[in-house]
Amino acid sequence: MAKVRTRFAPSPTGRMHVGNLRTALYTYLIAKHEDGDFVLRIEDTDQERLMEGAVDIIYRTLDKTGLHHDEGPDKDGGVGPYVQSERVASGLYMEYAKKLIEKGEAYYCFCDKERLESLATEVAGKAITVYDKHCLHLSKEEIEANLAAGKPFVIRANVPNEGETTFHDEIYGDITQPNAELDDMILIKSDGYPTYNFANVIDDHLMNITHVVRGNEYLSSAPKYTRLYKAFGWEEPKYIHCPLITNEEHQKLSKRSGHSSYEDLIEQGFVNEAVVNFVTLLGWSPSDNQEIMSLQELIEKFDYTKISKSPAVFDMVKLRWMNGEYLKAMDAEDFYERALPYIKEVVTRDVDYKKIAGMVKTRIETFLDIKDHIDFFQEVPEYDIAMYTHKKMKTNAETSLALLKEVQPILAAQEDFTNDALFSSLSAFGKEKGYKTGFIMWPIRTALSGKPMTPGGATELMEVLGKEESLKRIEDAIAKLS
């Protein structure tokens, strides 16, 4: 059996969309599961949508997600160039287009914009144009004359209006489309560049791609590609169309959703591993049902025949959960380093950041959650004294005031301000007075933080805040309650 070769062929038009990322992932996994080659090809044939720096984004994203390519613009494998604009320069596509013209499978078209627009009909608010094969009937002399006159042209595929075309997809099975539905698509644009439709077929063939992985949105145009393969007499690769990824409204994920690209997600405090893991599970699941998997495990378990057919909603809530799992499992030192910038954003006071990181680690789902948990370390926020009232702890403003007054001298006398030492001192005090732990801790914690929830108990907070600041906060609270 021939070596598996897959390709990821993005257009450098901006950030990497998660749908695209998943396609890249599946493409990579299919190749690596079979120990095959993963090829990167840059499809920059749309000169208008090109975005500066977008190629770098592609490289960076593939690198960070661990999808290392075996061949690409920067890694020659002998079937390059791997950038379509460079291939255009060699005259490659035009050459193949002319072959098709000779076979009668394609033809020159000189129709201008105005004429094309006159062909358009409006359906459901959208302009739909079906070409009428006008230029197919041009005589050889007319074509020669037009070309000689330098009249702009495109080259279109000549698809019959009768019959139907069937192609086979590994996931969806046979899909048949009436030929009348297949427009005479443009192969070569008037600027001399090939369209995606054409360049794809040529390049996949020339690069010996065995499995073409792409999004479901190409499903209805796939028979067009089959016609091209047939016109050339080439063997078709295996097609694997992935189900769509949708938003909560079950519609194709768009830039508007705010989390549509890989970089959006990273900016929102997600870690790379969680994003990769989560996105892979959108439309596929392993036979053993494991959910948390490393890229290596994904390679081992991935079986493309089990990709699902129906679209999947991109569920941020589950992504958040999964991200939290990754954060909890992360090495403490590693977590500290990555959390530090987020901690420093809100806490500049001289405290042990490492301890704060440790406190917050099991309580957050994304790095962005850190802020709300720890802002009080910097400064006690304004709060209502009603916060001292807690039914289960049997506390209220009066008991809290009394308690804080009682506890203040004990803390003032306390030398060892570590969590354990503080806890045992306060426990001893409670035992002596007959107070329950919560009855003591609730007021102290409230006084220290001014918040109903904190990433640690009263004594843990004191350890971080230190003796001086802790006592100051307790005195402030006594003043506030008096």
Add this chain to the structure above:
RNA sequence: GGCUCCAUGGUCAAGCGGUCAAGACAUCGCCCUUUCACGGCGGUAACACGGGUUCGAUUCCCGUUGGAGUCACCA
């Protein structure tokens, strides 16, 4: 609108003729507990509908309904 695809809980998703219809997220309850989390235990919740085929359909076929995608000199 034409064409194409899809259809198991709120979401992801097992199942591939006979199951009390897995699991995960979310949700609810209990336990743990110096708050909140974490963790542990448990609960609620699904085969869109109608015809067939079959001894027997979530599973196969047809239709209905619903949803989505697509119909560019964009990919």
